[in-house]
Amino acid sequence: MSQSKPSTSDARTRLHSAALRLTVQDQPDASVRAIAREAGMSQGALYRYYSSREELLGAVFAEQIEPMIAHKEGLVAMRAPIRDKLREWVRSTYDRFDRDPDGFAYVFLTSHNLPAQYTHIAGRQRGLLMEMLGQWQAEGSLRDIPLDLAATMFVGLLLSVPEQVRAGALASPAMAYTDHISDSVWAVLAHEEGKGGQA
Numbered sequence: 147m148s149q150s151k152p153s154t155s156d157a158r159t160r161l162h163s164a165a166l167r168l169t170v171q172d173q174p175d176a177s178v179r180a181i182a183r184e185a186g187m188s189q190g191a192l193y194r195y196y197s198s199r200e201e202l203l204g205a206v207f208a209e210q211i212e213p214m215i216a217h218k219e220g221l222v223a224m225r226a227p228i229r230d231k232l233r234e235w236v237r238s239t240y241d242r243f244d245r246d247p248d249g250f251a252y253v254f255l256t257s258h259n260l261p262a263q264y265t266h267i268a269g270r271q272r273g274l275l276m277e278m279l280g281q282w283q284a285e286g287s288l289r290d291i292p293l294d295l296a297a298t299m300f301v302g303l304l305l306s307v308p309e310q311v312r313a314g315a316l317a318s319p320a321m322a323y324t325d326h327i328s329d330s331v332w333a334v335l336a337h338e339e340g341k342g343g344q345a
Contacts, residue, residue: 237324279300
């Protein structure tokens with residue numbers, strides 16, 4: 147009796163998992179052949195679902211980042227003090243890392259060469275951060291610096307914890323550092339008059 151072919155959904159799941167594993171485990175340039183082998187499929191089978199390695203990796207990127215974007219969209223739209231929003235941005239980022247370190251590392255700690263159909267989502271997360279920082283600026287408690295610089299400073303502080311947890315320099319879980327990092331972001335970016343309490 148011949149073995150049944152995996153469904154399209156199962157095959158894509160296997161390919162996504164294989165591509166993700168290889169990409170974040172020191173094989174960022176893993177070949178189509180290597181990815182297909184890791185997924186337990188032939189190279190030809192991979193091409194039935196994706197026209198290129200780049201298209202597959204773009205689909206993996208989209209699958210990983212879209213839930214994060216949806217959460218951050220809700221956060222930015224929420225009516226709440228800016229300091230609470232900042233803390234939730236940090237908390238939810240670290241929660242995602244703790245639940246799926248490889249997926250998080252693929253999105254945020256790996257360089258990408260995304261096909262054109264995926265480039266619009268690549269900048270969406272930073273766009274939402276800029277929108278939240280704009281809200282902070284509008285209420286007058288953000289330091290008088292360009293928003294793109296504020297975003298860069300925020301991201302530098304934010305991603306330092308997952309990077310160091312992955313490297314073994316910090317103990318997991320990343321969630322344990324939520325208050326430390328959100329307080330540090332506030333200390334670095336808040337206007338002097340806004341540092342003492344909730345915005």
